[in-house]
Amino acid sequence: MKKIYNRIRTFFNVIESKIAFYPSLLAFVGFNLAFIMVYFEKGGISKKILENFPQLMLEDGDTALTIISACIGGLISMMVFSFSMVMLLLSQASSNFSPRLLPGLISDKKNQVILGTYLASILYMIFxxxxxxxxxxxxxxxxxxxxxxxxxxxxxxxxxxYFIHNMSQSIQISNILDNIFEKSKERLDYIINKEKEIDIKNNLHFPGHTNWNHYTTNKSGYFQNISLQNVINFCKKYDVHIYIAIPKGFFVLQHASFIYSDKKLDDDMRKELFSNFNFSRGELVEDNYILAFKQITEIAVKAMSPGINDPGTCINAVDYLTELFALRIQKSDSGVIVSEGETRIKIAIVPFADLLYNVMASLRTYCKHDPIIVQKMVWMLSYLKDREVFSEDYTKAIENELKILLSEAKTAFDSTVDTEYIKDFSKKI
Known part of the structure; x- marks a missing residue:
């Protein structure tokens, strides 16, 4: 029963992110409400209202038809305008910030509910x-x-x-950044608290998987979700250890090695195991906090492109990256899943050093010519270096990136004044 519940929840999480989900659901409600009201009207409910509140009733059918027809026409016009505004928002966000933001904007429940309210009202009044x-x-x-x-x-x-107000807020980059940050922070806080509960530092042992049996998927897509409790129960049931070789949120190629096990799995066991993994063609920050680093980095890089040239947005993006990295350094790189004192599952994750390099490589490439942005990145790395970290390897990775940044900045600046200023600034902090 729990396995079915987990699969239903995973399926619901996928379809909930689609722009047509809530509009379709509410349209169905409006359609059914019209027929429910027909049933009550046959029961004489309007006659009872007429006896007690005659002022609420219209005088004749022509007036009622005119009013309802006018309402339907007005609502259709509003719905068309609202859908146009949504498309404009998506187009602007894609061109000005990053196409990777679109799944998050499309899954905005407020806009979906408003559009669904229009559809429900129109269908109700038509019938x-x-x-x-x-x-x-x-x-x-x-x-x-x-x-x-x-x-x-x-x-x-x-x-x-409210829709006009929400749209005017949604297009502001500060709100977009804040929304991405809050979703990823919530996910990271959850993971960090889980690791503290199980005392991850003392439960890092997991057998090597070099010579294990490996299995591939029958379809490609982003590794979005996993019914973790079902996989844990699977491992206990068959007394097997599982290593998931692709990090969550990454693209899994068809027939590429995805799962390793220390025991051979027959066809039925493989089907049972793979039924607990969900693949999709899109990515959401709620499922994968790494995506937040990618999105914010892309916003910063896009802001520094010659066509946009918005260093203020880039500075804001670096501030949010600083906060996210400050959370990430509290998390381990192990990927070991501990359940009831046992470590039967390990999931490949993006190590902190690789994550930091990927972010800094993009920022260095496109922002190293701007001394203000370089100063901000130096401040970010210096701040992270002084924080409490899960592993000393994290501090070494931060120091290495700081050294590379200062080295490249020396050759990128046209002015020796900027070079000296950054050098002095790095010594002060």
């Missing part, structure tokens, strides 16, 4: 329209259904105002 005849009098009109349709229109107007 309500079928139950109104032009010659209907006050006592025979579906009064409550019409009132609900008008209320839904008012709700959509309020949602439209």
């Amino acid at each position: 309500t329209l079928f139950s109104i005849e032009p010659e209907d009098k006050k006592y025979s009109l579906p009064g409550l259904s019409i009132i609900i349709g008008i209320l839904l229109t008012i709700i959509c107007l309020a949602a439209f105002i």
Whole structure:
């Protein structure tokens, strides 16, 4: 039962990130609400309202048809405008910042819910329209259904105002950076707390996997999720150790070695094991904190391109990278999963030194000509060097990157004044 629940949750997490998920769900609700109201209207609910609150009822069918038709036309216009705004946001974010931001922006639940509210209201009023005849009098009109349709229109107007506000906020780079940071921080905090709970420093032993049996996937895609508890139960059930050779969030090629085991697995066992892994064609920060480093680095690099030339955004991006690295240095590079005192699973991860190099290599290449940005990167590395780290190897990697940065900055600056200033600045901090 738990295995089925984990698979359903994984499936839901995938489809929830699609832009059409909430609009489709709410449209279904609106469609069904119209038929539910038909049932209540047949029960005479509008007649009871007419007896107690006659001022709420419309006089004739023509007036009702005119009002409902006007509401439908207005909502369709608002929905078209809103969808156009979403497409504009995605296009602008892709061209100005990074195409890698699109999955996160598309999965914004607020915009999805607003668009879904439009669709639900339109479908509700279209099907309500079928139950109104032009010659209907006050006592025979579906009064409550019409009132609900008008209320839904008012709700959509309020949602439209909020939608404009949300869109104006979403396109601001400060909010984009903050959103990426908060999602990745939440993920990193969760991992770090888990490692503290199991005392990871004393549970790093895992047998070597050099001569183990290796198995490949039947399809390619990004390694997005894993039902970890199911895999742990699998290892206990068959008394096997598993090494996952591709880090989470990376692209897995078809027929490439993905899983190693110390015991040979038959076809049924392989199917059972691989059913707990989820692959997709997209990436989300919620599933892989490494993606946050990639996205923020790409924003910084794009900001320093000649076509955009926005060093302020680059400085903001480096600030967020500093905070993320300050969290990452508290996490181990082991990838060992400890359950009930046993270490049966190990997942390949991106080592801190490689992660730092990948970020700094891009920043050095595109930002080393700007002394202000170089100063900011020197400050970031000096700050990280003085923090408490999980391993002394992290400090050595930071010192090495600082040395490379200062060496390349000397040859990149056109002015000796800038070179001397950076040299003096590095000595002071």
